[in-house]
Amino acid sequence: MLNIEHLYFSYSNKPNLLQDINFSVNTGDYISIIGANGSGKSTLVRLILGLLQPSSGTIENSFANMAYVPQRFNQLNTHFPITVKEILYCYKNVRRKYVNKKINDVLTLLHMENEENTLIGQLSGGQCQKVFIARALLSDPELLILDEPSNGIDRQSQAEIYNFLLHLNRQDKTTVICVEHNLQAALKNSTAFYHIEKGKGHICLPEQYVKEYIKSDLGENKGNVYL
Amino acid sequence: MFTYSFMQNAFLISIFIAALCPVIGMFLVLRRYSMMGDTLSHASLAGISVGMLFEQNPVLSAFLMVSLFSIIIEWLRKHFRTYAELILVIILSLSIGIAITLLSSGLVHANIDSLMFGSILTVTLTDFYWVLFFSVVSLFLVYKFYSALMFMVFDEEGAAIAGVNVRLINYLFAIIVAATISISIRIVGILVISSLIALPIAAALQLEMGFRKTLLFGVIFSYIDIFSGIIISYWINAAPGGIIAINAVLLLLCVLSYKRIVRSGRVI
Numbered sequence: 001m002l003n004i005e006h007l008y009f010s011y012s013n014k015p016n017l018l019q020d021i022n023f024s025v026n027t028g029d030y031i032s033i034i035g036a037n038g039s040g041k042s043t044l045v046r047l048i049l050g051l052l053q054p055s056s057g058t059i060e061n062s063f064a065n066m067a068y069v070p071q072r073f074n075q076l077n078t079h080f081p082i083t084v085k086e087i088l089y090c091y092k093n094v095r096r097k098y099v100n101k102k103i104n105d106v107l108t109l110l111h112m113e114n115e116e117n118t119l120i121g122q123l124s125g126g127q128c129q130k131v132f133i134a135r136a137l138l139s140d141p142e143l144l145i146l147d148e149p150s151n152g153i154d155r156q157s158q159a160e161i162y163n164f165l166l167h168l169n170r171q172d173k174t175t176v177i178c179v180e181h182n183l184q185a186a187l188k189n190s191t192a193f194y195h196i197e198k199g200k201g202h203i204c205l206p207e208q209y210v211k212e213y214i215k216s217d218l219g220e221n222k223g224n225v226y227l
Numbered sequence: 228m229f230t231y232s233f234m235q236n237a238f239l240i241s242i243f244i245a246a247l248c249p250v251i252g253m254f255l256v257l258r259r260y261s262m263m264g265d266t267l268s269h270a271s272l273a274g275i276s277v278g279m280l281f282e283q284n285p286v287l288s289a290f291l292m293v294s295l296f297s298i299i300i301e302w303l304r305k306h307f308r309t310y311a312e313l314i315l316v317i318i319l320s321l322s323i324g325i326a327i328t329l330l331s332s333g334l335v336h337a338n339i340d341s342l343m344f345g346s347i348l349t350v351t352l353t354d355f356y357w358v359l360f361f362s363v364v365s366l367f368l369v370y371k372f373y374s375a376l377m378f379m380v381f382d383e384e385g386a387a388i389a390g391v392n393v394r395l396i397n398y399l400f401a402i403i404v405a406a407t408i409s410i411s412i413r414i415v416g417i418l419v420i421s422s423l424i425a426l427p428i429a430a431a432l433q434l435e436m437g438f439r440k441t442l443l444f445g446v447i448f449s450y451i452d453i454f455s456g457i458i459i460s461y462w463i464n465a466a467p468g469g470i471i472a473i474n475a476v477l478l479l480l481c482v483l484s485y486k487r488i489v490r491s492g493r494v495i
Contacts, residue, residue, distance in 0.1 A: 050388075051384065051387065051388065068385065068388045070382070070384070080257065081257075081432060081435070081437060081438055082377070082437060082438045083437035083438070085437075086438050086439065087381065090374040090375070090377045091378065091385075091389060093374035093375075094375050094390065095390060119435065119436075119437065
């Protein structure tokens with residue numbers, strides 16, 4: 001279980017980016033963190049991951065084994081000389097204590113078994129995201145945290161990834177926290193939303209969020225609805 | 228040529244530095260820190276000057292000084308994230324300042340030419356033992372932390388989340404870089420050490436392969452650069468550093484040409 005209480009955070013000498021954040025994540029939940037750009041969604045994830053320290057408040061995390069899937073296009077150097085297999089190999093070696101799956105098995109799970117010797121820069125956005133998901137799955141995590149998994153990815157790959165995440169959550173009972181811009185996918189997969197607005201957040205059910213915040217009729221919207 | 232003991236020593240030392248330089252170069256180049264070799268080689272000049280001032284072994288004093296400066300660079304990296312190259316300029320200035328002051332004041336008498344350009348004549352058996360010690364320890368540490376280092380250069384934040392002690396390994400790597408530079412300057416010289424660190428990897432990167440293969444080809448190119456450099460320097464009686472640097476650039480050009488030919492062949 002992950003329990004966040006009265007969490008405040010600000011980057012040095014700046015106003016609070018996050019104020020009085022309170023929420024819990026139980027085993028089997030699929031929580032989508034949503035909000036406008038710059039609202040502090042990714043910062044909240046970085047706090048959960050321990051990359052940042054809260055200004056005040058507490059984060060209690062009893063998930064012994066968690067894994068993270070970063071934003072695909074965030075920092076990736078597409079000319080980096082590394083193959084898919086090498087990315088998984090170094091992760092496997094540094095997390096030897098937790099890793100209980102074989103590289104080939106996780107690649108097969110994501111239909112990437114033929115790409116193990118391909119350089120990361122030669123993959124499409126969707127394939128690249130699958131590699132990072134495969135890397136995270138090597139350790140069979142209890143909690144999987146993703147940061148905008150559909151960012152910069154074609155629609156077919158998005159569908160594959162979200163179906164896979166849904167399966168992972170509902171069948172394998174992996175708890176998922178996902179920073180999300182893709183509202184359609186979030187509505188389909190999430191058990192709850194955590195909506196951040198002007199630094200403050202609240203938990204709500206997906207349908208509740210649609211009623212309160214989305215003015216347009218989703219049924220008439222053909223494409224993805226982004227926040 | 229091999230009947231001379233200085234040539235034997237030079238070749239023995241080269242076996243180790245030819246492997247070590249591209250190995251650390253791989254991680255430096257991919258972190259966009261190729262000029263760190265140049266900066267630290269100047270720090271080694273300061274180290275040698277201080278060592279001579281106190282009549283200590285120059286390889287050891289260079290190692291201590293370069294270790295100190297490389298740890299400072301690593302520490303400053305957190306404070307100058309946006310202008311990381313500034314750190315190298317700061318350390319380079321300080322190193323040159325110390326070295327020039329000591330060497331020009333007359334307190335230290337050193338053969339500056341051999342330090343700057345490298346020399347196969349001045350390599351002693353004691354130097355070889357130092358090189359052997361530092362090389363074995365450095366290569367062992369790189370081997371031991373290979374996965375963590377590869378993970379960190381590809382995705383430092385991901386490595387930290389996965390539980391890698393990023394800070395400790397960065398400091399450890401800084402000391403390995405210091406050791407490599409301290410032992411290499413006797414052969415290749417202060418002015419060309421960075422070419423030995425960066426150019427074999429630059430050539431290997433052109434082949435567009437995975438991490439392990441790029442590293443392997445970097446080491447092969449480094450052996451070609453150094454051994455051919457030493458042999459030519461013996462025959463034409465010139466400093467090995469310059470020839471090694473020229474060879475490294477020529478080899479890079481050959482690889483680029485090969486790549487171009489292969490690509491144009493594919494188009495046809």
